[in-house]
Amino acid sequence: GAGVSQSPSNKVTEKGKDVELRCDPISGHTALYWYRQSLGQGLEFLIYFQGNSAPDKSGLPSDRFSAERTGGSVSTLTIQRTQQEDSAVYLCASSSRGGGFGEQYFGPGTRLTVT
Amino acid sequence: AQSVTQLDSQVPVFEEAPVELRCNYSSSVSVYLFWYVQYPNQGLQLLLKYLSGSTLVKGINGFEAEFNKSQTSFHLRKPSVHISDTAEYFCAVSAAQGGSEKLVFGKGTKLTVNP
Numbered sequence: 001g002a003g004v005s006q007s008p009s010n011k012v013t014e015k016g017k018d019v020e021l022r023c024d025p026i027s028g029h030t031a032l033y034w035y036r037q038s039l040g041q042g043l044e045f046l047i048y049f050q051g052n053s054a055p056d057k058s059g060l061p062s063d064r065f066s067a068e069r070t071g072g073s074v075s076t077l078t079i080q081r082t083q084q085e086d087s088a089v090y091l092c093a094s095s096s097r098g099g100g101f102g103e104q105y106f107g108p109g110t111r112l113t114v115t
Numbered sequence: 116a117q118s119v120t121q122l123d124s125q126v127p128v129f130e131e132a133p134v135e136l137r138c139n140y141s142s143s144v145s146v147y148l149f150w151y152v153q154y155p156n157q158g159l160q161l162l163l164k165y166l167s168g169s170t171l172v173k174g175i176n177g178f179e180a181e182f183n184k185s186q187t188s189f190h191l192r193k194p195s196v197h198i199s200d201t202a203e204y205f206c207a208v209s210a211a212q213g214g215s216e217k218l219v220f221g222k223g224t225k226l227t228v229n230p
Contacts, residue, residue: 004158033217043205043220056217091158095216104218106151106159 002026004107006092012113013082021077021110025094031102032075033095034067037109038088046090049075082114117142117208121221129229130198136191136224138206145211148189149218150180153203162204165189166211176200201228 005024013019025032034046045059049069060066064083069075079086089109095102122137140146150162163174170182180191189206203225207218 031216035218035220042222043207043218045217045219048217059217093159102216103161103164104216105161108158 004092004094004105006090006107006110008110009108010111010113012115015084015114016081018078018080019082019112021079021090021112023075023077023092023094023107025073025075025092026096026105027073029094029096029102029105030072031095031097031104032069033093033104034075034077035091035093036088037091041088043091046077079112082112084114087112087114117146117210117219119206119208119219119221121206121224123224124222125225125227127227127229128196131195133194134192134196134200134226136204136206136226138189138191138221140187140189140206140208142187142208142210146208147211147216148180148182149207149209150174150178150189150191151205151207151220152176153205153223155202159205162191196226196228198228198230200226202226 007022030051032049037043047067048056064080067077089111091109092107093104095104118141120139128134148165151159152162153159163172165172165182173179178193203223205223206221209216
């Protein structure tokens, strides 16, 4: 079946512009995660959605970052007023359950370059 | 909070040699443990996981890992590597009780298998 998909695969933007990154999780998966992979910081958790519960936003690095998940499916990560340090690969993952372990399946990522 | 240390950033080996990639973790609560592999320009793929039970876990592609609670380690091993095992390997933990099951990753180990 279809895996986690992300779009765009690559995004180049100018410093100060806003960007939106999209994640389509595996159908039926109730949990959705965003991570960031950068040279300096490695892989970092950003935000977690589980069903209708309040998201865990504890990993968001600043208030320029926000995310939403519409209808319990597609998620959008928005970065406002991008900075060069935001350059990274943004990974989305989904899993089939929360409150007990569900394996996380990762998408191919969106490579963001801020010039 | 949890943290993960991967002691070797790069490991070069010859084809058909054995390899061990080291991982130590720190946590005040029980954890689940994982190894992920990332091939060049691809997303993360789960190699194996420890949730409970037998401390020796077997994964895909002939890899195995052993959970050692007293040493807080989860080293990854393969008795004979192939060129195709060249990739970056990430050790990760998540809290076993409650919470978002977010993954905390190590910095990664780049395995290079030479002919």
